[in-house]
Amino acid sequence: MKEVRGCGMRSSVGFLSRRRLTGHPLLKEEFQRRRLAGCSSLYKKNLLGHFGCVNAIEFSNNGGEWLVSGGDDRRVLLWHMEKAIHARAKPVKLKGEHLSNIFCLAFDSTNKLVFSGGNDEQVILHDVERGETLNVFLHDDAVYGLSVSPVNDNVFASSSDDGRVLIWDTREPPHGEPFCLANYPSAFHSVMFNPAEPRLLATANSKEGVGLWDIRKPRSSLLRYGGSLSLQSAMSVRFNSTGTQLLALRRRLPPVLYELHSRLPSFQFDNQGYFNSCTMKSCCFAGDRDQYILSGSDDFNLYMWKIPKDPEAGGPGRVVNGAFMVLKGHRSIVNQVRFNPHTYMICSSGVEKVIKVWSPYQQPDSMGDLEGRVExxxxxxxxxxxxxxxxxxxxxxxxxxYVSQSIQEDPRMMAFFDSLVRREIEGWSSDSDSDLSEGAILQLHARGRRSTRTSREGADDPSAPASGNSTAGCEVFFFVGHQNKKNLNLTNVFIADDNDASFLNFSCPVLILILFFYLVFPCCRLCIHCLLGCGETTQMTLKKIILLIIINNCNFFGLHKSIISKFS
Structure with a gap:
């Protein structure tokens, strides 16, 4: 028996680590549970195939043999995980392509069908075996979330930018009217059926937070999670495998765990360096008993926390400080993460063109180690x-x-998101110098995170004293490009907050004229600031925003203004 370093246990590496674990299921689960529990890091390997940001990933059901992915290149790729990892097999491209960015994916229970939705306001139903498009379901706005009923593969739910959660039946005519479960003024970013009680669904709304719905009682939620802090911007929600807990992501706040029937949080999870502000992200449970949670971060890392065994420990909303594991290796913001309970593989993706596979078992050409010594x-x-x-x-x-079909790293895309991160940090700092050191960025990141949470919690508490204007930040949704929404081919445009959107009331030629006076006559800048009603952050970035508008032949302006009107 060979000692596996970093795992705290002995294992026959040649017999168990390099082949599928077979035999008694309990022995397999115990082995994998101990293996993961003893690791400080994981082996990692890249899957290359996309030509742009990868915005959605999902494992197939009943073993996770397949992984489906989609992104800015508008293609749905199907990966056979064993062949992709061990034989470098290329993914299969499904024939149906979207007209714009893909945001969400889902398998049916048999893994014979794949649903994909995105910015082109439609959900495409794909046949996995033949790769053909079986049906198209039209929406009124971008589709952010999909979930297939656990008891009926003909029924699926979609969450959309138009503020609706719709229930569809694939047996009905595709142009028929779906059942409307929820209708809010603000966007729904995520939806999921309860795996144990399929009449229940959980949603994440950009303004109304996390909610629980009963399909028998539409238009009114059963429960609004969060207590006095329920009105928070939520972007992702996931049930555990038994349907008894919900995990949610909120903007500028740590991940939060709820018991199904309690509106108060059980735990919040934090770690120095973790932050979620610049992009839309997803989260998931991990482990054979859902004893871990996973979330990507703006600091390019993937975080794993262990859920305390006693849900009553520390009282409602207790903060679990310190991640169980911080997985380092991404070169930009990590947005998506999924866990396969059968193989203990984790897949993550985001701004980069790669899908990163993490595993407690060494794979061919994998990098890293189990102790975190190799970075x-x-x-x-x-x-x-x-x-x-x-x-x-x-x-x-x-x-x-994306016609060039390049899988190489895109410096312009990386720089765009670096710019967003810097802009967010500079909003917290009185020093607008953009050449901050990496160490200073991390310090400001933590400081800004604390101040943001303090001001947010104070704003939600009626008894809290009034504070000054909050620092305007940037919010990124999966958008960017030309005025024609169906031809968008860049990801994640930043969106000014309410306090910073007043300058968009001016026409583009007037803005260009204002920019001319702003740059040429410094003495006019104070008057321009007063005229536009700009906050401090907008003053720092006004000329950059307008410059980018000019660069893109003013088409960006029309889209930018329309997006702000929807999300602000």
């Missing part, structure tokens, strides 16, 4: 000026052309 060399963040230079030198403005 990838970190890269330096691009500055705002470097990003603008990359845009100017690209010759294509803000749009991205």
């Amino acid at each position: 990838d060399k970190s890269r330096s963040l691009y500055t705002h000026e470097e990003y603008i230079s990359l845009v100017l030198n690209s010759g294509s403005g803000l749009s991205h052309d």
Whole structure:
């Protein structure tokens, strides 16, 4: 028997680690549980196949033999995980392509069908075996979330930017009217059927937070989670495998865990460096007993926390400080994460073109170790000026052309999100110098996170004293590109907050004229600030925003204004 370093247990590496675990299910589960529990890090490997950001990933049911992925390149790719990892097999591209960014995916229970939804306001139903498109379900706005009923593969739910959660039956005519479960003024970013009680669904809304719904009682939620803090921007919600707990992600706040029938949180999970502000992300449970949770972060890392065994420990909303594991290796923001309970593999994706596979077992050509001693060399963040230079030198403005079918890293995309992270941090700092050191960025990240949470909680508490204006930040949704929404081919445009959107009431030529006076006559800047009603953060970024508008032939302005009107 060979000692497996970093795992705290002995294992026959050649017999168990390099083949499928067979035999008694309880022995397999116990082995894998102990293996993961003894690791400080995981082996990692990249899957290459997409030409842009990867916005959605899902494992197949009953073993996770397949992984489906989709993103900015509008393609749905199907990966056979064993062949992709061990034989470098390329993914299968399903024939049905979207007209814009893909945001969500789902398998049916038999793994014979794949549902995909996105920015082109439609859900496509794919046949896995033949790759053909079986049906298309039209929506009125972008589709952010999908969930298939656990008891009826003909029924699925979709959550949309138009503020509706719709229940569809694939046996009905595709142009028929679906059943409307919820209808809010603000966008629904996530929806999921309860795996044990299929009449219940959980949702995450951009303004109304996390809610529980009964399909028999539409238009009114059964429960609004969060207590006095229920009105929070929520972007993802997931049930555990037994349907007794919900995990949710909120903007600028730590992940939160709820018991199904309690509106008060059981636990919140935090760690120095973790932050969720610049992009839309998802979360998931992990472990054979859902004893862990996973979430990506703006600091390019993937975080895993262990759920305390006693839900009453520490009282409602207790903060679990300190992640069980921090997985390092991504080179930009991590948005999506999924766990396979059968193989203990984790897949994550985001701004990069890669899907990263994490495992407690060493795979062919995998990197890293189980102790976290081997780390990838970190890269330096691009500055705002470097990003603008990359845009100017690209010759294509803000749009991205995926015709070249390149799987290589895109510096312009990386720089765009680096710029968002810097802008968020500079909003917390009185120093607007964009050349902050990496150490200073992390310090400001933590400081800004604490101040943001304090002000947010104070705002939700009627008894809290009034505070000054909160710092305006940027919120990123899976958008960007041209005025025609169906031809968007870049991901995640930043959206000004309410306090910073007043300057968008001006026409584009007037903005260009204002920009001219702003740059040429410094003495006019104070008057311009007063005229536009801009906050401090907008003053720092106004000329950059308008410059990007000009670069993209003013088409970006029309889209930018429409997005702000929907999300602000």
